Amino acid sequence: MKMDTRLEDLIGLEDTKLGFFKEVQIKMRELQESNLKLKEKRQQIQAILDGITDVMAVISLDYRIQSVNHVFYRVFPHPEPQDEFCYRVFRNQDSPCSPCPLSEALETNHVSRQMYIYHLKGENRQFEITASPLRDQRGIPEHMLLLKRDVTVEKEYQAKYYHAEKMATIGLLAAGVAHEINNPLTAICGFAEGLKRRLPRLEERLGDLQNDKKLARDLQEYVETIIAEGHRCRDIVQNLLTFSPRWNASLTAVDLNFIVVDVLKILEHHLKKKLPNAICLDLDPALPRPMGIAAELKQVVLNLVLNALEAIQNQGKITLRTRTRGDDWIVLSVKDTGYGIPEENLDKLFEPFFTTKPVGKGIGIGLSTCYNIIRQHKGEIQVESSAGQGATFRVKLPMP
Amino acid sequence: MPMSVRKFSIPEILFGRGSMQYVGTCARRLGAEKVFFVSDPGLKKAGWVDKVFELLETEKLSWVYYSNVVANPRDHQVQEGAQLYLDEGCDVVVSLGGGSPMDAAKGIALVASNGGKVHQYEGANRIHRPLPPMVFIPSTAGSGSDVSQFAIINDVQRRVKMSIISRTLVPNISIIDPNILTTKTKSLIIAAAIDAIAHAAESYVSKIASPFTEVHSLKSIDIIIKVLPAALETRGIDALEQLSVASTSAGMAFSNASLGIDHALAHSLGGMLDVVHGLIHPVLLPHVLRFNLPACPDKVADIGEIVLGKRYSSDEKTALAGIEKLEEFSHQLNVSTRLRDIITDRASLPQVCRMAVNDSCLLTNPRPATWEEMLQICEDAW
Numbered sequence: 001m002k003m004d005t006r007l008e009d010l011i012g013l014e015d016t017k018l019g020f021f022k023e024v025q026i027k028m029r030e031l032q033e034s035n036l037k038l039k040e041k042r043q044q045i046q047a048i049l050d051g052i053t054d055v056m057a058v059i060s061l062d063y064r065i066q067s068v069n070h071v072f073y074r075v076f077p078h079p080e081p082q083d084e085f086c087y088r089v090f091r092n093q094d095s096p097c098s099p100c101p102l103s104e105a106l107e108t109n110h111v112s113r114q115m116y117i118y119h120l121k122g123e124n125r126q127f128e129i130t131a132s133p134l135r136d137q138r139g140i141p142e143h144m145l146l147l148k149r150d151v152t153v154e155k156e157y158q159a160k161y162y163h164a165e166k167m168a169t170i171g172l173l174a175a176g177v178a179h180e181i182n183n184p185l186t187a188i189c190g191f192a193e194g195l196k197r198r199l200p201r202l203e204e205r206l207g208d209l210q211n212d213k214k215l216a217r218d219l220q221e222y223v224e225t226i227i228a229e230g231h232r233c234r235d236i237v238q239n240l241l242t243f244s245p246r247w248n249a250s251l252t253a254v255d256l257n258f259i260v261v262d263v264l265k266i267l268e269h270h271l272k273k274k275l276p277n278a279i280c281l282d283l284d285p286a287l288p289r290p291m292g293i294a295a296e297l298k299q300v301v302l303n304l305v306l307n308a309l310e311a312i313q314n315q316g317k318i319t320l321r322t323r324t325r326g327d328d329w330i331v332l333s334v335k336d337t338g339y340g341i342p343e344e345n346l347d348k349l350f351e352p353f354f355t356t357k358p359v360g361k362g363i364g365i366g367l368s369t370c371y372n373i374i375r376q377h378k379g380e381i382q383v384e385s386s387a388g389q390g391a392t393f394r395v396k397l398p399m400p
Numbered sequence: 401m402p403m404s405v406r407k408f409s410i411p412e413i414l415f416g417r418g419s420m421q422y423v424g425t426c427a428r429r430l431g432a433e434k435v436f437f438v439s440d441p442g443l444k445k446a447g448w449v450d451k452v453f454e455l456l457e458t459e460k461l462s463w464v465y466y467s468n469v470v471a472n473p474r475d476h477q478v479q480e481g482a483q484l485y486l487d488e489g490c491d492v493v494v495s496l497g498g499g500s501p502m503d504a505a506k507g508i509a510l511v512a513s514n515g516g517k518v519h520q521y522e523g524a525n526r527i528h529r530p531l532p533p534m535v536f537i538p539s540t541a542g543s544g545s546d547v548s549q550f551a552i553i554n555d556v557q558r559r560v561k562m563s564i565i566s567r568t569l570v571p572n573i574s575i576i577d578p579n580i581l582t583t584k585t586k587s588l589i590i591a592a593a594i595d596a597i598a599h600a601a602e603s604y605v606s607k608i609a610s611p612f613t614e615v616h617s618l619k620s621i622d623i624i625i626k627v628l629p630a631a632l633e634t635r636g637i638d639a640l641e642q643l644s645v646a647s648t649s650a651g652m653a654f655s656n657a658s659l660g661i662d663h664a665l666a667h668s669l670g671g672m673l674d675v676v677h678g679l680i681h682p683v684l685l686p687h688v689l690r691f692n693l694p695a696c697p698d699k700v701a702d703i704g705e706i707v708l709g710k711r712y713s714s715d716e717k718t719a720l721a722g723i724e725k726l727e728e729f730s731h732q733l734n735v736s737t738r739l740r741d742i743i744t745d746r747a748s749l750p751q752v753c754r755m756a757v758n759d760s761c762l763l764t765n766p767r768p769a770t771w772e773e774m775l776q777i778c779e780d781a782w
């Protein structure tokens with residue numbers, strides 16, 4: 001090992017007592033590098049945290065807010081939540097909530113979830129709250145992590161989805177039934193017409209006796225009733241058949257404004273008699289033309305206007321409005337000042353056979369047909385109303 | 401030898417009676433918070449260790465005391481000390497003692513900062529990272545370890561004394577307080593003084609001696625010859641202080657000019673047979689000087705002149721008379737001058753010499769020597 005020691009090594013001109021300056025330099029460089037790495041890591045974590053779109057808050061075990069993310073400030077009005085009690089900041093209460101998701105998570109040592117509706121900026125927003133303990137190195141909870149996710153929109157979508165699914169099922173059923181009934185109904189109507197055509201000959205053969213004349217009248221009346229009711233059934237069946245998907249309907253650019261005016265023309269006579277000033281038009285002259293089937297859309301508008309007239313009875317106003325909403329939708333709304341629709345009926349409004357009219361009056365096919373037509377136009381039909389407050393139906397069609 | 405550039409490096413030196421009181425300040429100045437303090441049980445008994453404790457405490461320094469050190473300090477003691485240093489999180493090494501505690505302290509500082517085993521640093525300039533600051537207080541006037549770039553550690557398994565040579569082993573501060581010598585036994589003072597003479601004489605004739613080392617070598621011999629008898633007799637502080645000056649001068653000389661055959665053999669004997677270092681020089685040094693005489697008669701004559709106080713007609717005569725006078729000096733001090741008096745195993749001498757030719761001290765010896773020639777020296781000294 002030491003065999004190669006030379007005289008020069010003993011003199012050691014090129015060797016000197018090593019000091020710490022170089023060591024310090026190396027250490028400093030190492031520290032700078034690791035500091036840089038830490039900084040990058042911190043920024044990375046910050047970016048991840050900033051990417052979280054839920055409200056996030058770290059809360060001490062005595063309910064005081066330690067820190068919040070930037071989303072907090074967008075959602076909640078409190079300007080400086082640090083060190084404040086969470087129940088005060090979030091719910092404006094003077095004592096911890098019951099049940100409190102924080103203490104629940106702490107007790108069960110598990111993530112705890114809760115749904116809660118906050119009234120924020122004049123709106124009710126539904127939040128899913130998740131609380132989980134933040135542990136130190138020994139696994140002892142030190143703080144709590146609170147996440148609040150605004151699920152209002154999801155919930156709405158969910159409800160819409162359930163509704164659409166239900167409508168599809170009912171529609172399928174109705175269309176099936178309609179198909180089955182169609183053939184026997186055609187037979188009934190056809191044979192009834194046949195009977196009707198033969199009635200004059202029968203009448204000839206009957207005598208002029210009082211009884212014979214009465215029999216002929218009865219037969220006449222019965223056959224006509226069968227035909228009339230048969231036609232009514234045919235109409236119902238025709239309506240029900242709109243639930244079946246159309247395979248080859250050709251769509252054209254449709255002028256909604258023109259349809260509105262056209263429908264009002266049909267009703268002109270009826271309106272002049274009853275409510276000369278009830279209709280208000282607010283039509284966008286620059287309205288783009290959605291793709292659709294004019295006859296079907298006319299049916300929808302007519303249906304909505306008739307419903308509105310029904311709702312306002314002999315007083316009030318109906319406003320028909322066309323607008324674009326954003327870049328995606330063309331909207332036609334029919335607003336009335338009528339008796340409105342009770343909340344419990346809003347959900348069922350578009351179901352087939354749902355009606356609020358007395359038994360025998362109306363068959364409830366109207367709105368469900370509208371629903372189907374609009375759905376087949378890839379649009380949406382919505383209603384907004386409460387009892388006694390009038391109602392607004394909105395037909396949304398996709399921008400061409 | 402084409403090289404004409406020389407180097408002279410020494411630590412900061414605090415010299416004088418009572419200079420020891422600065423040990424705490426020195427350590428603190430070097431950044432100490434927790435001192436690793438190496439000494440030996442003899443100095444503990446004499447009260448000097450407690451004195452150092454007190455001084456460190458005055459500076460509000462904490463310390464770890466390590467005293468598992470023997471004469472010819474061993475590799476495993478160094479490793480153990482280094483581990484303790486690291487475990488305790490020390491930052492400055494303080495040593496109070498003769499050559500053994502000081503060399504052990506150097507080894508500990510080395511292993512603690514550079515890692516591994518002390519063996520891997522054997523040889524010259526193998527240390528690549530700085531050592532913790534070292535503050536040394538020599539308790540003997542002889543070893544010179546407090547100013548030197550050498551550390552001699554015993555490899556127990558190979559039974560070799562390893563020389564570790566590096567400027568980085570030069571302590572930062574040497575505190576030379578002659579007061580400590582007052583509690584030393586007569587035989588320890590003699591052994592240390594003769595070691596210092598050997599350092600001075602060997603460094604003077606070294607191939608890499610320089611004007612800066614030569615002046616210290618001659619001054620050292622001069623003082624010891626004149627003062628040692630009086631120092632032993634009266635134990636007067638003035639004389640002891642002169643011995644301190646002499647041994648420090650010798651230390652400065654040999655740290656920079658290195659040594660020769662006498663120390664090559666001494667290291668070998670110490671490693672193989674565990675002979676106490678200070679006992680070897682009265683036996684070997686005269687024979688080594690005679691062996692070297694043909695290579696540098698003028699220089700050996702310079703030494704003779706110092707010892708004799710005069711010069712004869714030729715360098716050779718002066719040199720030989722001086723060597724004789726040195727032997728006589730040893731006789732008067734009542735120390736062994738024959739090799740047979742300090743070792744029993746004559747048969748191991750060839751082995752000792754075979755090992756000694758590899759010692760780095762041989763590099764600077766003015767006359768090259770084979771192991772057979774070294775054996776002849778030993779036989780002459782038997």
Ligand SMILES: [Fe+2]
Pocket residue numbers: 543595598599663677
């Ligand atoms: Fe020595």
